[in-house]
Amino acid sequence: MVEALKKNSAWKGRRGPVVLVIMDGVGYGKYKEGDAVADSKMYNLEAIKAKSPHTRLKAHGTAVGLPSDEDMGNSEVGHNAIGCGRVFSQGAALVSKSIESGAMFQGKTWREVIGNVKTSGGALHFIGLFSDGNVHSHIDHLKAMIIKAKEEGVKKVRIHVLFDGRDVGETSALEYVDPFETFLKSLNNASFDARIASGGGRMWITMDRYGADWAMVERGWKTHVLGMGRQFSSAREAVETYRKEIPGIIDQDLKEFVITENGKPVGTIEDGDSVIYFNFRGDRALEMTAAFEQDDFDKFNRIRRPKVVYAGMMEYDGDMHVPKRYLVSPPAIDRTMGEYLAASGVRTLAISETQKYGHVTYFFNGNRTGKFSEELEDYIEITSDVLPFEQRPWMKCAEITDAVLEAIESGKYNFIRLNYPNGDMVGHTGNYEAVVCSMEAMDLQLGRLAKAVEKAGGIMVISADHGNSDDMFEHDKKTGAVIYKEDGQPKAKTSHSLNPVPCIIYDPEHKGEYTYKPGEGVLKTGLGISSLAATCIQLLGFIPPEDYDPSVLAM
Known part of the structure; x- marks a missing residue:
């Protein structure tokens, strides 16, 4: 007071x-x-x-x-x-400092997220805005967490990318996809498998806010969690295809896509997995967080709700303490x-x-x-x-x-x-x-x-x-x-x-x-x-x- x-x-x-x-x-x-x-x-x-x-x-x-x-x-x-x-x-400054000091990786939430998949043999999933716009997220934070996960013995990582085109160039998606695919290739080996699993434009799936359009979140849930959506062999193929089919479309509006191999999605979210929503800004993270965390959820039919260890990059709502687990404390x-x-x-x-x-x-x-x-x-x-x-x-x-x-x-x-x-x-x-x-x-x-x-x-x-x-x-x-x-x-x-x-x-x-x-x-x-x-x-x-x-x- x-x-x-x-x-x-x-x-x-x-x-x-x-x-x-x-x-x-x-x-x-x-x-x-x-x-x-x-x-x-x-x-x-x-x-x-x-x-x-x-x-x-x-x-x-x-x-x-x-x-x-x-x-x-x-x-x-x-x-x-x-x-x-x-x-x-x-947010951006706090997360960067936490990663640089190692505090994030010493915290209780990171230990729970990593320990869960090491015990279950499940996958570690990352969902978030895929750019270096530094408004909602930063791709360097994502890379640092993937590197650390490998160091700590995680075997399987899946990334669900939300294309930006809003805080960065409107058609810059491939400027992030291609170097990131090279980054993942440099890490992958017989005991570590990291791939992009799904995605779409931030204004089409997942990142709604203030309950304005829950259909966006439902599309994101079906795409990231259930593997339901148009299938492609790579994120690059998805971007190039949508750009050809929808002239003038910009990244934030790109339709959902699911990466498949031999006809099956490579990264659905299953029981025993862990999920990190790596956006540090809260407004467009709260609704997907609710879909993962709330027992009494009525905004759309989730079809199935996997039993996962879910964490946000930060606490998105300090009064309601959402999410239950978060990696970095907000200011x-x-x-x-x-x-x-x-x-x-x-x-x-x-x-x-x-x-x-x-x-x-x-x-x-x-x-x-x-x-x-x-x-x-x-x-x-x-x-x-x-x-x-x-x-x-x-x-x-x-x-x-x-x-x-x-x-x-x-x-x-x-x-x-x-x-x-x-x-x-x-x-x-x-x-x-x-x-x-x-x-x-x-x-x-x-x-x-x-x-x-x-x-x-x-x-x-x-x-x-x-x-x-x-x-x-x-x-x-x-x-x-x-x-x-x-x-x-x-x-x-x-x-x-x-x-x-x-x-x-x-x-x-x-x-x-x-x-x-x-x-x-x-x-x-x-x-x-x-x-x-x-x-x-x-x-x-x-x-x-x-x-x-x-x-x-x-x-």
């Missing part, structure tokens, strides 16, 4: 609430070509910015707890940083802004649609399920559409705004936080036209919000958790030139960017408590998105905790 925040006697108060708007995946682009944000007619955002103090915040790399500034930010670590006001070492994030506000009597609303609902609640609260105060906090989830985002690029931004306008008018809340998912979810599709549409749809809602905030006498803080839609084309790393495909079109980039994100303070009834020069970047510079917590706390009239990263306000 935390103590209530101390009030700032110099703060003169506002009539209305502080509204934190997180424009997911919206940054300031480095290149003119491919910056869909700059290319969109964002009249309302520009008008708000023109009359408000603003700055840019770092949203990637060490600013959000990732190993290096070459690592792109993501929504999970971004919302962690925004919500807790400090920077904690995050212990405490004393979040939400907890402080609840202790201080601040009435709060958190809202987004399904795709980002968990981010403004669970991740914002430091990977914590549930509310800090049932009396003071309300959470609203707007149900997302279950279809490709480029087909509905406006997503649910209007419905989110409808609910926020009602909340502002009610006068019930002191603090409202919302997430518009458009820039991230549509940005990942690589469809430039759809991204522009998504940005302009969101901009219409920013205009509605600004009017409501002004009428209520509140303050709106506009920012983002990371970039994405600001960098939609692949560029040559040395020259910065756009990379073109054979058909003459720019090669789409579907991953997050390394670009800074906006921080705009729209305060129509400013009373002189902090430096305020409309249209000038007079807010502090050189900060990261973790500074948003202290900023919002100050705008609510409180003094931020001493160890929080500094506010952007010069008070």
Whole structure:
């Protein structure tokens, strides 16, 4: 439990609430070509910015707890940083350190996983995102575990690969498959057999989140566990075949495949086996984990549920303690802004649609399920559409705004936080036209919000958790030139960017408590998105905790 925040006697108060708007995946682009944000007619955002103090915040790399500034930010670590006001070492860094120190392999879970298959003679299975995107997983972690498993006497390893095309190049699957097959070949011998057993695209099988599309998980279960699916002799053959049959398909959408030998799957999951889900990020690991671990499971017919020792790379839900076994402990994030506000009597609303609902609640609260105060906090989830985002690029931004306008008018809340998912979810599709549409749809809602905030006498803080839609084309790393495909079109980039994100303070009834020069970047510079917590706390009239990263306000 935390103590209530101390009030700032110099703060003169506002009539209305502080509204934190997180424009997911919206940054300031480095290149003119491919910056869909700059290319969109964002009249309302520009008008708000023109009359408000603003700055840019770092949203990637060490600013959000990732190993290096070459690592792109993501929504999970971004919302962690925004919500807790400090920077904690995050999944990728923790796993890498645990492997390098050997701590992972000395832990109880690793010993259970390995001991089980050595006793049963079964196989060790790995399921996870097959890339070095370092957002959900890293292929180097997988390789390190396979090497260690062989050293410890495991005889049979099977890998169930989920192609990325989202946090890495959209058609880069074979750039991972071919070297990995060579890696496995170098390890295999008469007493050790490691193979790719099944797979598919991350947005087609296995990696659903927030219960948005359980059919994805069912397809993954049938593919990885039961060996049910189209058969191929190799992962390369599967990728090449689907690309020929479905022109323009990108890796994240590749259909499921099962590797067979003599007509039989090489790697179904059976009683006595062990399974490691090697994603370190939790949101897209929870549903497959539930399928393995829950006795009372009703999301789909599992047909059979093998008796295995199952483990996640990390604990994906700290409150529910899911999974039961995990290899690396997640960061212990405490004393979040939400907890402080609840202790201080601040009435709060958190809202987004399904795709980002968990981010403004669970991740914002430091990977914590549930509310800090049932009396003071309300959470609203707007149900997302279950279809490709480029087909509905406006997503649910209007419905989110409808609910926020009602909340502002009610006068019930002191603090409202919302997430518009458009820039991230549509940005990942690589469809430039759809991204522009998504940005302009969101901009219409920013205009509605600004009017409501002004009428209520509140303050709106506009920012983002990371970039994405600001960098939609692949560029040559040395020259910065756009990379073109054979058909003459720019090669789409579907991953997050390394670009800074906006921080705009729209305060129509400013009373002189902090430096305020409309249209000038007079807010502090050189900060990261973790500074948003202290900023919002100050705008609510409180003094931020001493160890929080500094506010952007010069008070």
